Amino acid sequence: MDIEKIRKLLEDVRAGEKGIEDAVLELRRLPYDDLGFAKVDHHRRLRRGFPEVIYCPGKALEHIVEIMRNLSEKECNILATRAEPYVFEAVKKVLPDAEYHALARCIVINRDRRRRGLGKILIITAGTADLPVAEEAALTAELMGSSVDKLYDAGVAGIHRLLGNRDMLDEANVIVVVAGMEGALASVVGGLVRVPVIAVPTSVGYGANFQGLAPLLTMLNSCASGVAVVNIDNGFGAGYMAALINMTKEEALK
């Protein structure tokens, strides 16, 4: 898959510097560490521009700690999402430079703070209850090298709060809209700007919100084009997508 590596290997085989069985082995092996319960994908940064991210729910505490420790040996910036405080306590002991962001429920190790990207990411929320998801998005995008602006509590029930900050919208290179209830904010923002909008539905609202189903459908059906959607409450996914859009393909591998 890595053409250069394959070419080099073939030259080594031709030159007799590498045995055939070794070559077979190498051709079938890609760089990951097998911890038994997990295969830590060290190839991911090379391939995708950012190391594997740890989604904590459902994982045993010792597994999370071990995966983070293993990643931290080879990577600069590491992210664990949906982490409870007790997880951070355990991680902190083996990785003293880990930090905890309580509102975003994230553990981060942020060693490489170089900026990348063509411009700024703007994160907008409809309400105050959408902040945890928004902060997760912001943290993710910053860890990937993007600059982030925030415009919180600008829902359409008081649309002047959005229209009055029109310049923030115009300055952004990518916009993330985080909204629960009916999620109408995504369409309205989408109709105002000339940059991509990533919409994140949240599970905030009365009964017929159905844990985020209502804003999810709203956002998928946006009458404004230039809007694409990620999973309910998935701040991480939105921040990741926004950062990816914000950088060139070349920057992605720097």
Add this chain to the structure above:
Amino acid sequence: MDIEKIRKLLEDVRAGEKGIEDAVLELRRLPYDDLGFAKVDHHRRLRRGFPEVIYCPGKALEHIVEIMRNLSEKECNILATRAEPYVFEAVKKVLPDAEYHALARCIVINRDRRRRGLGKILIITAGTADLPVAEEAALTAELMGSSVDKLYDAGVAGIHRLLGNRDMLDEANVIVVVAGMEGALASVVGGLVRVPVIAVPTSVGYGANFQGLAPLLTMLNSCASGVAVVNIDNGFGAGYMAALINMTKEEALK
């Protein structure tokens, strides 16, 4: 139930002018015509302020014609919704003053054109494909005596089309918002005005509109208060509700 009528009846019984069995019968009878296949509810205008309305789908042609003929003997204004052109052809023969509104798919007999109501009803659509539903709402409200204004194709993808007509919004006494796709328009309008908003989701849109489910959920979850919702594509219901809100209780029975 009709206190005065009961009081009169009791006085007649006391005065010996009415036999007991007759009184029992009357006390249990309310004014409707039983056609066998249908019970035409002539009491409805007295009770509710507007005669029974005929929803055509699933009814046999001869039944529709007979019900309209029966109603037309005692009522001024009559409405049949979701009527195909061939239904109108048959009705026209027995009721020459019936009119057909093709876009709204309605047959109307409009003999009493007196205006009632505190103000105007404004009907807004998000797009051009929402017109049939909007026209059904307009026709219903007008038949009930309300004045109607229209602001069509003012969806949030180009929000200046709405904001630029802010005065129409301010002049309305009740607003009906008809929208498909994601239905965000209802929330935005709701956030701008101080009058009740009746929201009608339509089944217009791409796959995840799910025949109107998406805008239905959007409208039910409106972050702006003062928004209530009727059934998918139910222009009649919205026009009826708006007309009811627009008149006083006393006008309703005039």
Add this chain to the structure above:
Amino acid sequence: MDIEKIRKLLEDVRAGEKGIEDAVLELRRLPYDDLGFAKVDHHRRLRRGFPEVIYCPGKALEHIVEIMRNLSEKECNILATRAEPYVFEAVKKVLPDAEYHALARCIVINRDRRRRGLGKILIITAGTADLPVAEEAALTAELMGSSVDKLYDAGVAGIHRLLGNRDMLDEANVIVVVAGMEGALASVVGGLVRVPVIAVPTSVGYGANFQGLAPLLTMLNSCASGVAVVNIDNGFGAGYMAALINMTKEEALK
């Protein structure tokens, strides 16, 4: 948007009393306080007839307290819904005239007790378990200046409880129907009256109630016209809509 204000501003600019950059700024600014985590919408009462209402779930305690404090400086009547008792304890410390309504789970500050509206709002529940939602509706409508009557536990399983109170129905100017289980009460009430009915489905009932989905669909499909629906368990929304219908547009801004 506020034409008079724009006109005055332009006159000031022409008269040289206001600099151009100042005018630009003013034209883009609308009255809200930016607390960082929230934009308190002081314009809302002007625009919509009632100040911003605080929906507590998902908001940090200190945020709720700060928003209420900020609102209380400029507004008379304030409402916080779905507030747990500990929220009230914290609010009470900074706003001594705040009151707590336990059954409705609301905190209210009620300084302006003037009545507004054309008539009375009647709130009907199908059962006793629907009381919290009904009380939230009542409290909201009263805070907005409407008089409220209550007819509780009048579900269709014993329809004489409803029919025997027919005069309460006839006296109402707007009716709010709160019902769980199958929510049939809304259609029955709708079929009896000549005033608008706002229906609120509740999440009360056995399994196939599906957290309020069953009565929600029932109410949206009401065979009686003149019924519109708000979100599941959303007593606040119903009370707000009813109060809006109950007053004239002019009263709304008093």
Add this chain to the structure above:
Amino acid sequence: MDIEKIRKLLEDVRAGEKGIEDAVLELRRLPYDDLGFAKVDHHRRLRRGFPEVIYCPGKALEHIVEIMRNLSEKECNILATRAEPYVFEAVKKVLPDAEYHALARCIVINRDRRRRGLGKILIITAGTADLPVAEEAALTAELMGSSVDKLYDAGVAGIHRLLGNRDMLDEANVIVVVAGMEGALASVVGGLVRVPVIAVPTSVGYGANFQGLAPLLTMLNSCASGVAVVNIDNGFGAGYMAALINMTKEEALK
């Protein structure tokens, strides 16, 4: 399973009148005719009190004809539901005493017209569009020997049409309620009577009826007890259940 038959068979074996292999075979065989594409269940009337009924959709025309012909050899009363007119044309040729009920979409052969049952079945519909389902129910119940009364178009939008026929309700031994839209009629009827109510949701109505899902949920959640539900538009199932309730177990096998 048929104890007497097993006992007799064992006695025959003991007496040497039946060989063991024959007995094995008999013990494993129950009376049905295997047509290859269908196994006509001639045991059903013995076991269940009514012969197998043919649900036509999805079956080949020649299969329907052959099954009916086969049944007619051993049974008196035969029913084919959801039959298009062309099916009847084909059946008529081989079974001249077959009749077609167009509204109910049923083919019947009705040779045994004896009445069975403790009383009458009352079939109520909410509207005129529910008639095809109601007629299917009536036909089924009559074919099984029950007497049927009908009260059509008595929906809750004009509840006096129901209350004014209270004596029909009181005379019934079982009631079938057929309703589309929101299906509230089932709960209202359930709350008025002391006999079992079988509720049939129909797919009649605006968008959020969702092909009968709305009245189905309504009926399942009925706040009145004594209501049980059959499938959407399943008039046959309701008529069958009602007839079963209306007869004694002993009558069922007559």
Add this chain to the structure above:
Amino acid sequence: MDIEKIRKLLEDVRAGEKGIEDAVLELRRLPYDDLGFAKVDHHRRLRRGFPEVIYCPGKALEHIVEIMRNLSEKECNILATRAEPYVFEAVKKVLPDAEYHALARCIVINRDRRRRGLGKILIITAGTADLPVAEEAALTAELMGSSVDKLYDAGVAGIHRLLGNRDMLDEANVIVVVAGMEGALASVVGGLVRVPVIAVPTSVGYGANFQGLAPLLTMLNSCASGVAVVNIDNGFGAGYMAALINMTKEEALK
């Protein structure tokens, strides 16, 4: 509604023994006690054959106690469903003859133990985890005067457990089938008997049981006729329906 009562009243009016206004009042009043938070329906036993039943969830403790106390003054047999042990503790203090059935989660007062009904009700469960629902059904039916048999843990995964008890099926006059997982038992039982089957889906099972949705749909779609369905986990509703079927209309009012 009560013809005799109306007739007597009219005679009293004619005889001058009752004033007109009194008569008006009586004609509009039906027997229920208004406790403010609840309208206790004392007419229900007369009308429906069994007093009002208290569904406890969502009701305040003092309300439950007061309703039970109020009912116990005029009724013999009283039932409160879904009652937690602490509810019973409170009820016990004011109604010493109340009993608690822990598995069924019911409080009962059982003063009239006369048997009514044409035969026996058989309650079958598919598994052991369906017992609470089944016991609620059994208790309800017994309180209404029916005899009840039980066949527990006879699911189709080991169908001989059902077929081996064929005589219990044959002896029953009505059958209640309680099943979670896929709920196939209802169809199988329905195919074997000649009496009505009431099916109760339960919320027992793996993920795609979706809290009882899977067996609910199974039972509604039963290929065997003579099966009708009540709400998920609604043992009370099934027991009530079965008892109603099991007695004659006349017995219902004894």
Add this chain to the structure above:
Amino acid sequence: MDIEKIRKLLEDVRAGEKGIEDAVLELRRLPYDDLGFAKVDHHRRLRRGFPEVIYCPGKALEHIVEIMRNLSEKECNILATRAEPYVFEAVKKVLPDAEYHALARCIVINRDRRRRGLGKILIITAGTADLPVAEEAALTAELMGSSVDKLYDAGVAGIHRLLGNRDMLDEANVIVVVAGMEGALASVVGGLVRVPVIAVPTSVGYGANFQGLAPLLTMLNSCASGVAVVNIDNGFGAGYMAALINMTKEEALK
């Protein structure tokens, strides 16, 4: 991926018989024909034991013909599913040995009729309307070399039709159960046998079948273990899975 092929290629490179760029190319190329609109996967039989199958809906007629022609050059047995008769007409012209199975809606080319597999596959249907799906399954399994037995119309409404054919169940090595309505047959069969059961829900039935959703959920929730499920109406998928189970891994590649 094909280790031997890689080993050979590396040996050729070492021996200088193959240039490095050629090797790079080969290592990245797998055998498929790129027709532009389609990539015909000639590797599939090697990898999976059966050639690519053409699912016709949504494909242009000329594309289907071209894909079949291309496949027929290298494969013996070819299958096109959900093919309308006009598709067959077009295919027949270029592939004269193609056959059409109308009930199963399939086009087959069956050149290799060798039998493979450990035993027989038994295909059971609940009703006659399930035949098209069952026949698709049978045809697929036979084309893959399995012997197929059929037991049609053996639904649980007349369970003796199933129990009376117990020996067919006992002789099967794999069983496919095809059922619509409520789909209970899968659980019942699953509870009787010691071989794997593949369940196929069909979209046959009344309204709450919801196009196959009801039997799908039934089968997924089967209380009998040893049952796995394929897509609604997917006879092909069931036949494929059954044939795969019926043969050894080694046979699969013969």
Add this chain to the structure above:
Amino acid sequence: MDIEKIRKLLEDVRAGEKGIEDAVLELRRLPYDDLGFAKVDHHRRLRRGFPEVIYCPGKALEHIVEIMRNLSEKECNILATRAEPYVFEAVKKVLPDAEYHALARCIVINRDRRRRGLGKILIITAGTADLPVAEEAALTAELMGSSVDKLYDAGVAGIHRLLGNRDMLDEANVIVVVAGMEGALASVVGGLVRVPVIAVPTSVGYGANFQGLAPLLTMLNSCASGVAVVNIDNGFGAGYMAALINMTKEEALK
């Protein structure tokens, strides 16, 4: 049903060694122990190849213990799934050779450790959070005599972790794929192998996973054939199905 047994019984009757009534009884009795609350199905191992398995949720502790004790008297290998630690504590007291597998939440008694089956079962998970379900599958299959291999955390986000273990796939006789999130792994594995794949969706993931609905639909719609699906989180069901596929019908009864 057991032909040999029936034949023997008939011979005994003929020989006069067995009385008719005894024979009747035996013919209707199959081997299960009736504990009242449960019918322990001792026939199941004979009929299906593995004894009844205890699904613990919803069952009373004493019932679980009693069922296990009863089973352990006649069976070698016993399995109780979804067992909390306190259940094991109670079981351990009466069955000292019971073992607890905490990750799989299973209690097992494993007395017969003979291997059966044509090859190996490979269990693959997409992530680390899928381990509990995977371990339940593994335990079940091993208890039934199959050899199990494991490839954990090989999801498609890093597909080289799967492709790099291609030989494990090739060695397997049956594959179980356990995946949450979107569940795409099942299709990818299905496309690579020539053996049956059993797919298990898990409830792991963000909001729109909807407790496993997303991967459930994914797996049912697999574009790769040879994939069948079991219930959400149902590791037991997958392990059982895989073991059944892995053995011959004859081995199943050993």
Add this chain to the structure above:
Amino acid sequence: MDIEKIRKLLEDVRAGEKGIEDAVLELRRLPYDDLGFAKVDHHRRLRRGFPEVIYCPGKALEHIVEIMRNLSEKECNILATRAEPYVFEAVKKVLPDAEYHALARCIVINRDRRRRGLGKILIITAGTADLPVAEEAALTAELMGSSVDKLYDAGVAGIHRLLGNRDMLDEANVIVVVAGMEGALASVVGGLVRVPVIAVPTSVGYGANFQGLAPLLTMLNSCASGVAVVNIDNGFGAGYMAALINMTKEEALK
């Protein structure tokens, strides 16, 4: 909103070159043409980088023609989606340079063919039946100035068709994945690349595809990050989003 325009206007007012009422008017007017049935949004290209696009379903033919004619006066590139051939026939008459793309069901006017954007967009489909959606996406992106590459029929059932074209993936700047059935392709592509992936679910597949719901949920739950989703079958939306990502903000307004 357009700061420069406002500034200029204010300077004109100050200079007395513009009257106050004129300025008020201009400040409230934004450039759209009101056709009565539609408000053609000529501001959209300025604001969003591409003119309004016409979604044809539900619009009257004369409306479509008129909107296109109106747009064509001021815009270079115009797009009408989901256009039936007869629509094109009518458009062609008034706009002779309009072209029809039958597979994509689009009418385009393509006068400005300048390329914009940082790189190429790659459009991948899982199957051949996904082509109409993919072609709509391609056409949209090209009309907006992007270069487009296509990789069709590369679904995961034959993953070598994807992996063998790894270089196409590596060359793309944005990737659009179009897939029906289970939609797994989006996750697999997402896991391989370092650029944003826009996923489009299609309604292609067997029953449990549920008109695109299955791949929609799959794509929203993608375990690979960097994937965002648009509406079912919405090729236009995907092409638009991809083109937006592919260009700089500045290019968007060129």
